[in-house]
Amino acid sequence: MKVGILTFHRTTNYGAVLQTYALQKTILDLGYDVKVIDYNNEEIYSYCDYRVLYGKLPLKTRVGKIIRYSHNKKIAKTFNKFRNKWIDLSVECNTNAQLQSVEDGYDAIICGSDQVWNPLAIHFDFDAFLLSGVKGKRISYAASAGNITLWEKYLKKYWICLHRFDSISVRESEMIQPVENLSEKKVRLVLDPTLLLNxxxxxxxxxxxxxxxxxxxxxxxxxxxxxxxxxxxxxxxxxxxxxxxxxxxxxxxxxxxxxxxxxxxxxxxxxxxxxxxxxxxxxxxxxxxxxxxxxxxxxxxxxxxxxxxxxxxxxxxxxxxxxxxxxxxxxxxxxxxxxxxxxxxxxxxxxxxxxxxxxx
Structure with missing residues (x-):
């Protein structure tokens, strides 16, 4: 059985990258063929990318990147080194159409962990992170909204997509009831992937x-x-x-x-x-x-x-x-x-x- 993981892995955030590795290793240890789907959404990752001209950013943000360019480039190099050594990635995909094409090669897609259900963190890319185009099993693992009140404007979208999930788990206890109400499914509280390793x-x-x-x-x-x-x-x-x-x-x-x-x-x-x-x-x-x-x-x-x-x-x-x-x-x-x-x-x-x- 082939399993794909969709999460935030291209960022220069320690927790995001380490939880990606931990979930991949846990599923690998369970005996599955697993890869992290290399979905490179420019809007999501442009703020943490060291390149000054990458993505559509405000002038103030670009100036800040120029000031911190040398430091940011060093940090990015260390993160790339870690990903290349420890995380098994799929081919890169940049659009929802390319993402769906890659996802078709897996029997199950796991969305999570991290704030993959935070509308602001995903830059409103609901179709990708609510697995709209997935044909195989749809699973969330330790999905987080960051702050559940951020969902208020998008309840219809979450209602439609969450109904299609086969299994749902979240990271925060305050998410259980709202997600159960929307999905009409049992929602489990689980640990962040980093806590699955010793x-x-x-x-x-x-x-x-x-x-x-x-x-x-x-x-x-x-x-x-x-x-x-x-x-x-x-x-x-x-x-x-x-x-x-x-x-x-x-x-x-x-x-x-x-x-x-x-x-x-x-x-x-x-x-x-x-x-x-x-x-x-x-x-x-x-x-x-x-x-x-x-x-x-x-x-x-x-x-x-x-x-x-x-x-x-x-x-x-x-x-x-x-x-x-x-x-x-x-x-x-x-x-x-x-x-x-x-x-x-x-x-x-x-x-x-x-x-x-x-x-x-």
Whole structure:
């Protein structure tokens, strides 16, 4: 049986690329012939592409690309290296017609994970990411809307397409009821694909850190959006511990830090060898848990549902900070990792069972 995966894999987003690899490996381990469909929608990927003239972009965005060109090109190179080494891609397709032609060669198409049902993230390419042209089995795995309220203007489209799915699973608990109402099908809550692999499996993909970073002796900050409480907490933790700060993502004003052009393999190493992790990212949360790190998670606007769902399921709610600067005792509080691993194992089994049943 041939299985195709449709997701966000061409971006320079760590979580997107790592979840793509994880879902592919999980399905391969189940014994299926699987490829990631190389759907290259210019509108979706133009913002993260380092090329200044690629795609239809506002002038302000192009100017920003010029300023960051050298850095962005280095990052893109590391992501391309990872994809070429670890992800098995189909032939490239650029239009919906080409996509449908490629999809016809598979017995089942899995859409997910990541925000493949977020209208803004997919640039309203509903036909592609709601599998309108698929003739084989239609399956969603850990599909996310980012924020379910974004669906309000497009309910008819979702209603029509979701009815055609054979099996549906989502990543956030708040999506279950709306999707069941629209599809009139049972919807399962499953883990993000990155949580289907264990620490040892991720370690195999790691690459060494630069000489400027001392292993197990730094604070890793993976920062998305804007959060004053997060930056205040980083400053407090740096002052208390005297440890250097290694930054992934947004820069923090007033903090002396080390920034590295990390690709996915270096991203994994950075989490593996961090002394502490402070993040506002879902996948930052995931890898803090997988690598058993002392960590705190800060809210990220309207996109907190996925963090809350995961932390609640693993009884780690105390690690989530809303808007206040954190009491540093919270990051030093000992975690019962045995309990966390036990809860994770049960959820992982349910998630893999969903895939087994959907593909059977």
């Amino acid at each position: 620490k040892k499996e991720w370690e195999k993909l790691e690459e060494p850190l630069g000489n400027e970073i001392e292993k197990d002796n730094y604070i890793l900050v993976y920062y998305l959006g804007k959060n004053r409480a997060l930056t205040d907490t980083v400053k407090k933790l740096q002052k208390q511990t005297g440890l250097p700060v290694v930054l992934l993502g947004r820069q923090i004003e007033g903090i002396k830090s080390i920034s590295v052009p990390a690709g996915p393999s270096q991203f994994l190493s950075l989490f593996h060898h961090a002394k502490f992790v402070i993040t506002s990212s879902f996948h930052g949360t995931v890898f803090s848990i997988l690598y058993h790190k002392p960590f705190l998670v800060f809210g990220n606007g309207n996109y907190n549902s996925r963090m809350n769902t995961l932390l609640s399921a693993l009884k780690l709610q105390s690690r989530m900070i809303d808007n206040e600067s954190a009491n540093l005792e919270r990051i030093n509080k000992v975690v019962d990792w045995g309990q966390v691993d036990s809860l994770h194992k049960a959820l992982k089994e349910k998630s893999i069972n969903f895939l087994i049943e959907a593909l059977r």
